[in-house]
Amino acid sequence: xxxxxxxxxxxxxxxxxxxxxxxxxxxxxxxxxxxxxxxxxxxxxxxxxxxxxxxxxxxxxxxxxxxxxxxxxxxxxxxxxxxxxxxxxxxxxxxxxxxxxxxxxxxxxxxxxxxxxxxxxxxxxxxxxxxxxxxxxxxxxxxxxxxxxxxxxxxxxxxxxxxxxxxxxxxxxxxxxxxxxxxxxxxxxxxxxxxxxxxxxxxxxxxxxxxxxxxxxxxxxxxxxxxxxxxxxxxxxxxxxxxxxxxxxxxxxxxxxxxxxxxxxxxxxxxxxxxxxxxxxxxxxxxxxxxxxxxxxxxxxxxxxxxxxxxxxxxxxxxxxxxxxxxxxxxxxxxxxxxxxxxxxxxxxxxxxxxxxxxxxxxxxxxxxxxxxxxxxxxxxxxxxxxxxxxxxxxxxxxxxxxxxxxxxxxxxxxxxxxxxxxxxxxxxxxxxxxxxxxxxxxxxxxxxxxxxxxxxxxxxxxxxxxxxxxxxxxxxxxxxxxxxxxxxxxxxxxxxxxxxxxxxxxxxxxxxxxxxxxxxxxxxxxxxxxxxxxxxxxxxxxxxxxxxxxxxxxxxxxxxxxxxxxxxxxxxxxxxxxxxxxxxxxxxxxxxxxxxxxxxxxxxxxxxxxxxxxxxxxxxxxxxxxxxxxxxxxxxxxxxxxxxxxxxxxxxxx
Amino acid sequence: xxxxxxxxxxxxxxxxxxxxxxxxxxxxxxxxxxxxxxxxxxxxxxxxxxxxxxxxxxxxxxxxxxxxxxxxxxxxxxxxxxxxxxxxxxxxxxxxxxxxxxxxxxxxxxxxxxxxxxxxxxxxxxxxxxxxxxxxxxxxxxxxxxxxxxxxxxxxxxxxxxxxxxxxxxxxx
Numbered sequence: 001x002x003x004x005x006x007x008x009x010x011x012x013x014x015x016x017x018x019x020x021x022x023x024x025x026x027x028x029x030x031x032x033x034x035x036x037x038x039x040x041x042x043x044x045x046x047x048x049x050x051x052x053x054x055x056x057x058x059x060x061x062x063x064x065x066x067x068x069x070x071x072x073x074x075x076x077x078x079x080x081x082x083x084x085x086x087x088x089x090x091x092x093x094x095x096x097x098x099x100x101x102x103x104x105x106x107x108x109x110x111x112x113x114x115x116x117x118x119x120x121x122x123x124x125x126x127x128x129x130x131x132x133x134x135x136x137x138x139x140x141x142x143x144x145x146x147x148x149x150x151x152x153x154x155x156x157x158x159x160x161x162x163x164x165x166x167x168x169x170x171x172x173x174x175x176x177x178x179x180x181x182x183x184x185x186x187x188x189x190x191x192x193x194x195x196x197x198x199x200x201x202x203x204x205x206x207x208x209x210x211x212x213x214x215x216x217x218x219x220x221x222x223x224x225x226x227x228x229x230x231x232x233x234x235x236x237x238x239x240x241x242x243x244x245x246x247x248x249x250x251x252x253x254x255x256x257x258x259x260x261x262x263x264x265x266x267x268x269x270x271x272x273x274x275x276x277x278x279x280x281x282x283x284x285x286x287x288x289x290x291x292x293x294x295x296x297x298x299x300x301x302x303x304x305x306x307x308x309x310x311x312x313x314x315x316x317x318x319x320x321x322x323x324x325x326x327x328x329x330x331x332x333x334x335x336x337x338x339x340x341x342x343x344x345x346x347x348x349x350x351x352x353x354x355x356x357x358x359x360x361x362x363x364x365x366x367x368x369x370x371x372x373x374x375x376x377x378x379x380x381x382x383x384x385x386x387x388x389x390x391x392x393x394x395x396x397x398x399x400x401x402x403x404x405x406x407x408x409x410x411x412x413x414x415x416x417x418x419x420x421x422x423x424x425x426x427x428x429x430x431x432x433x434x435x436x437x438x439x440x441x442x443x444x445x446x447x448x449x450x451x452x453x454x455x456x457x458x459x460x461x462x463x464x465x466x467x468x469x470x471x472x473x474x475x476x477x478x479x480x481x482x483x484x485x486x487x488x489x490x491x492x493x494x495x496x497x498x499x500x501x502x503x504x505x506x507x508x509x510x511x512x513x514x515x516x517x518x519x520x521x522x523x524x525x526x527x528x529x530x531x532x533x534x535x536x537x538x539x540x541x542x543x544x545x546x547x548x549x550x551x552x553x554x555x556x557x558x559x560x561x562x563x564x565x566x567x568x569x570x571x572x573x574x575x576x577x578x579x580x581x582x583x584x585x586x587x588x589x590x591x592x593x594x595x596x597x598x599x600x601x602x603x604x605x606x607x608x609x610x611x612x613x614x615x616x617x618x619x620x621x622x623x624x625x626x627x628x629x630x631x632x633x634x635x636x637x638x639x640x641x642x643x644x645x646x647x648x649x650x651x652x653x654x655x
Numbered sequence: 656x657x658x659x660x661x662x663x664x665x666x667x668x669x670x671x672x673x674x675x676x677x678x679x680x681x682x683x684x685x686x687x688x689x690x691x692x693x694x695x696x697x698x699x700x701x702x703x704x705x706x707x708x709x710x711x712x713x714x715x716x717x718x719x720x721x722x723x724x725x726x727x728x729x730x731x732x733x734x735x736x737x738x739x740x741x742x743x744x745x746x747x748x749x750x751x752x753x754x755x756x757x758x759x760x761x762x763x764x765x766x767x768x769x770x771x772x773x774x775x776x777x778x779x780x781x782x783x784x785x786x787x788x789x790x791x792x793x794x795x796x797x798x799x800x801x802x803x804x805x806x807x808x809x810x811x812x813x814x815x816x817x818x819x820x821x822x823x824x825x826x827x828x
Contacts (some may be wrong), residue, residue, distance in 0.1 A: 026676065026684045027725070031692075031821055033795060034684060037676050062717070167677045237796075375756050407711040407739065468737065 053380060053400035053412035055081070055143040055464055055478040057519055061164075064133050066572045066582040068605040068619040070182055070206075070648070073126045075133065076159065077567035078586055080517040080533040081143040081478075085631040086639040087587075089211050089223035090127040093631050096143050096157030097482065098513050098539050098562045101640045102631070106155035106456075108146065112163055112243065114280050114298045117153050118313060119341050119360065122423045128247055128276045128302070129161075130227045132186045132204040134173060137164040140635065143481060143517065145418035146396065147386070149366060155301075155418045155458050156482075163243070166190050166198035166235045172655055179619075179648025181209045184537035196237050203230045210252070211641040212627035216595075221641040222269045225251045236369035241282040246273035255308070255637035257349060258434040263442045265434055268637065270307025277301055290605070301524045309348030316340040326369075334367040345424065350637055354428045360389040362421075378402045390422040391455040409467040419455040426453040426488060426505050433502065433637070444500030447490055454507050459483045462633050472523040477516070484511040489554055508548065509558070513539045527574040535566040560593035561633065580607040594632040600624065601643075617650045681798050682777060682791060683718045689775065689789060689800070690727050690748055694813035696771050699747060704733040708746035708772075710763065712737060712753060744770045751776040751787060767810050774806075788812070792823075799823040 026034070057079050069075045073092040077084045083100045085093040095104040105122035108115065109129075117124055139161050146154035170190045177184040188202035208225040231245035250273050257268040278300035285293045297318045304311050321335030340361040345353050368382030383397035398416030405411065425431070429449040434442055464478040487509035491500045516536040523529050541559040543550070550556075567587040574580050582605040590598045605619040622628070627642035671793045686707065705727040707719070715736060722732045727747075738746060749763065749772050767774050767788070778792040788806045792799055801824035807814050819825050 026680060027687065029684075031688050031817075034681065035686065035799070035821065037681060037797065165677075375758075408737070 041139050051378070051402060051404065051410065053378070053402040053414055053516065055462060055476075055480075056145070057081075057141045057476075059139040059141070061134070061137060064136060064139075066570070066580075066605070067584065068582065068603055068617070069133065069185060069619065070177065071126075072129050072131060072133070072136075072139075072161070075136075075139060076141070076572060078533060078584065079141050080519040081157070081475075081515070081535050081537075082141060083535075083562055083566065083588075087631045087638060088221075088644050089208055090225035090227075090249075090253075091638075092126045092519050093222075093633075094124070094126065095562070096141070096159075096538055097480070097515060098156065099558065100562050105423070106153070106157075106458075108154040108158045110158065110160045111283070112161070112241075112280060113296055113319070114278065114300065115153075115315075115317065115339070116300075118302065119421075120311065120313070120343065120345060120424050122420060125274070125276075125302070125304075127225065127249060127251060128274060129225065130204065130206065130229060130247065130249070131163075131231070131245070132188055132202050132229070133162075134175075134186065135163050135188060135200065135202055135231075135233075137162050137168075143478065144414065144462050145396075145416040145458055149382070151370060153420060155420045155456070157344065163233060164190075164200075166200045166233055170198070173652065174654075175650060176654035177648050180646045181208045181211070182646070182648055198235045200233045201231070204228070212644040214629065214639070214641055215627075215631075217632070217639075219254065219267065219639050219641070222252050222254045223542040223641050225249065227251075241280070241284075244277065244279040246275070248278040249273070253307070254639040255350075257637060258442075263434060263444060265442070268307070272300070272304065272306040274304045276303065289324070291322065293320070293322050295320045295522070306348075308350065310344040311343065311345045313344075314342040327629055329372040331370040332368070335365065337364045337366075338362070339364075343424065350432055351425070352430045353424065354430075358424065358428070362388040373563075376404045378404075388421055390427060390453075391419075392566070393547050394419050394421070394545055396457060408469075410465070412462075412464045412466075414460075414462045416460050418458045418460070420458075421455050422453040422488075425449065428453050431595055443495070446500065446502055448502070448504045450505040453488070453505050454486050456487050456507070457485045474521045476519045479516050480514065482511075482513045482515075484509075484513075485544070487511060487541075487558075491548075508544050509541060509554070511539060511541045511558070512546050513537060529572045531568075531570045531572075533566075533568045537564055539561055556593055557633075561591065563587040563589045563596075563598075578610045580609070580610055581605070582607065588630070591632075596629050596632055599628040599630070601628070613654050615652045615654075617652075619650070620647045620649075621647075622646065678793065678798060679716075679718055680693040683716075683722060685721075685791060685798060685800065686748065686750060686775065687722055687725060687727075687732075689818065690773070692815040692818040693773055693807075694815070696811050700728070701772055702728070702745055702747075706733050706746045706819050707748045707750060708735040708738040708743055709742075710738055710749055710753075710755075710759075712751075714752070722778055740766060743772065746770070746772045748773045748775055749786060764806075767792065769807075771810050771812060773810070773812055794823070 023188040059075060059079065062144045069074060073084055073094055076082050076094060081096050083095055085103055086101060087093055091102060091132050093100050093102045093104055096107055099106050103121045103123045108117060109124045116129065142158040144157060146158045170192065172189045175186045184206040186204050188200060190200040192198050205228045205268065210224045213219060213221045227249035229245060229247040233243040235241055250271055253272050253504035254267055256265060258265045278298060280298040282296040287496040300315045302313045317339045319335060319337040321333055323333040325331050338361065340359065342359045344357050346356065347353060364384060364386035366382060366384040368380065371379045373379055383395055386394045396418050398414060400412065400414040402410060402412045427449050431447040433445050435445040460480060460482045462478055462480045466476045468474050489506050489509040490503050491506045491508060493504060495501050519533045521531045538560060538561050541555045568585065570584040572582050584603040588599055588600045590596060601622050602624045603621045604623055605617055607615060607617045609615040622643055622645045625645060627644045629640060630641050631640050674705065719734050723734055725732055743749060743766060751774065763774060766772060774787040776787040776790045778790060788803050790801050800822055802814060802819060802822045803826045804814065805827050
């Protein structure tokens with residue numbers, strides 16, 4: 001996964017506003033003294049975002065601070081093409097370009113190049129990514145298929161969280177946040193052990209009150225959340241990076257269960273405890289001819305003890321990449337990777353596995369060539385090849401072309417193929433649930449995993465335009481067409497009154513989706529900036545076999561699980577007297593299948609920073625609404641709560 | 656809460672004085688110090704601001720923006736992003752962060768002569784922009800610079816002897 005660093009750090013810095021302040025101490029030095037300072041190049045080759053043939057959105061540290069977000073998933077809210085739905089206090093459903101649910105499985109999430117997706121359901125446990133937000137340098141969101149460079153789960157997009165280099169922002173930061181629902185304490189210290197070694201240690205502890213009851217469904221809220229994380233990062237010159245985190249938490253949870261004898265639905269409540277840890281080691285070496293080798297190894301483990309059952313997973317990753325220029329016009333990067341996963345998944349009321357323990361691995365290689373065809377045209381072609389235990393050999397090619405019309409306007413297009421690998425749930429599980437049987441009577445449904453389940457496939461086509469007007473207005477527009485085949489469906493096999501419906505997973509679904517995404521930034525005055533985004537998505541599902549009868553209502557479940565329209569507008573206004581006013585409006589249209597009504601969320605934040613070493617923020621979120629529902633699917637028994645109005649005060653000191 | 660101990664880390668580890676800095680930070684400081692050691696012709700002195708410009712470059716940088724709190728020759732520094740050939744006549748310094756093509760190079764060279772603009776660039780890998788007046792480059796983990804003295808002379812810019820003495824190389828091409 002580390003090739004992401006080459007590609008995205010190269011491509012996505014265009015609109016990045018650097019988060020680090022110039023150090024006034026340096027200005028006080030004589031020129032002769034400056035010449036003696038050792039330097040580290042933190043960022044690699046940077047290139048304007050407008051020179052990139054991909055749909056990329058970058059959220060900087062400044063954006064994060066202004067957003068008022070207290071968790072990583074909330075940072076993503078408002079990004080074009082991204083749907084962030086809060087399920088309950090500690091759970092989110094997040095996806096790019098459709099197929100959203102609590103177990104969304106077509107999105108790859110990386111932290112400093114380390115993949116955090118779980119092969120159990122190919123999704124992300126967002127509650128385990130509750131890192132101190134001030135350690136993040138930027139979040140890069142790449143929409144569209146990213147399989148060529150990143151791997152098997154980057155079907156609809158990649159979210160890469162990049163933490164700050166330890167050469168930046170040295171010192172200590174302490175912050176306390178208290179409000180109507182949250183209590184959060186952050187401490188981080190960044191320093192220097194000697195001339196070559198810089199380090200950071202950090203911790204974040206939080207306690208969150210329960211959200212609002214799901215009023216329409218009459219589901220009482222039971223979703224309090226406690227989480228603690230400690231971590232470190234060590235940089236040796238610019239060659240070595242060692243970092244690790246340990247996180248543990250408790251989240252209360254409600255699920256929709258049912259009585260096995262009466263088949264009557266009932267709500268079960270309990271506590272989910274979890275812990276997770278990881279260690280990453282990365283080595284970079286730049287040769288004399290400016291070619292570059294990068295090797296990254298990582299280990300992470302995940303341990304969940306839920307009131308339904310336990311699961312543990314261990315992940316081992318190693319990735320290498322080598323980048324070099326060939327002639328004056330070609331930039332080539334190739335690499336090899338290995339991922340091994342050892343899991344132990346305990347059976348519970350809803351899910352049982354044919355084998356509780358399994359070791360699976362993925363071996364992969366990729367090559368990409370970026371060719372400067374002329375001053376105005378750049379072509380990027382490449383493919384990833386991999387072999388895995390679930391579906392065997394996979395290939396994921398892509399081609400991208402960029403046309404720079406002039407220094408302010410560019411057009412780009414891409415075509416690519418990506419796959420979503422089958423998971424343990426798809427192949428090795430048995431799921432039990434309650435559904436509507438004949439004569440509208442409740443019926444037990446048993447969905448059997450299918451050992452022959454194949455990868456889901458996507459062919460995507462994108463067109464994009466980026467432009468700058470009057471030096472103060474940036475516009476970034478993308479339209480896309482996605483064609484999915486072999487999507488996971490559920491096929492009913494038989495029905496008997498006692499045993500209920502017997503069903504199995506298959507690859508019997510297909511889909512087409514079209515969409516439009518617009519992101520814009522307008523520097524209205526020197527002190528006032530507006531940022532907006534609009535996303536449109538239309539999903540059309542069907543069975544591969546046109547004679548299939550949709551007895552389980554599957555098409556609706558997938559076709560209408562995403563909002564068709566999303567809109568956001570953020571205003572950041574620097575006021576006199578060291579004040580700053582940050583407003584945001586987020587609109588999400590209705591989600592038919594989940595019975596989620598359209599909602600508008602309004603956030604308002606006032607920040608006062610009278611001196612460099614102190615800052616206070618008063619933030620109100622969801623101000624115009626006592627509470628609202630963002631998600632309501634009962635997939636795998638998930639029960640939602642409603643997002644309440646909240647207010648908090650945060651005080652930060654840096655020294 | 657019961658994990659309060661996790662928050663109690665030993666944060667106050669001793670550290671030695673900082674001698675390693677982010678090259679991006681140091682580059683900005685160099686731009687400032689270099690500019691103080693150049694003298695511009697009289698017509699540039701009449702401008703209200705000291706204009707530091709970036710050629711066709713819209714990557715906003717808070718580091719660069721921080722220079723706006725400083726002055727050169729009692730004039731507030733103004734950072735001008737994404738400057739094109741038709742609006743850079745008031746630039747004192749043109750900072751070039753990307754590789755130029757031949758056409759751009761010719762245009763910039765002509766404008767720098769005509770409008771007395773100091774062109775500053777940084778080496779990008781092993782590639783470099785030809786004949787900019789001051790080029791920043793990294794050598795043995797230090798930030799160095801070379802001065803193309805002939806180019807500065809043609810643009811009627813007066814380079815202080817101190818700056819020339821500090822340069823790793825002074826070219827007379």
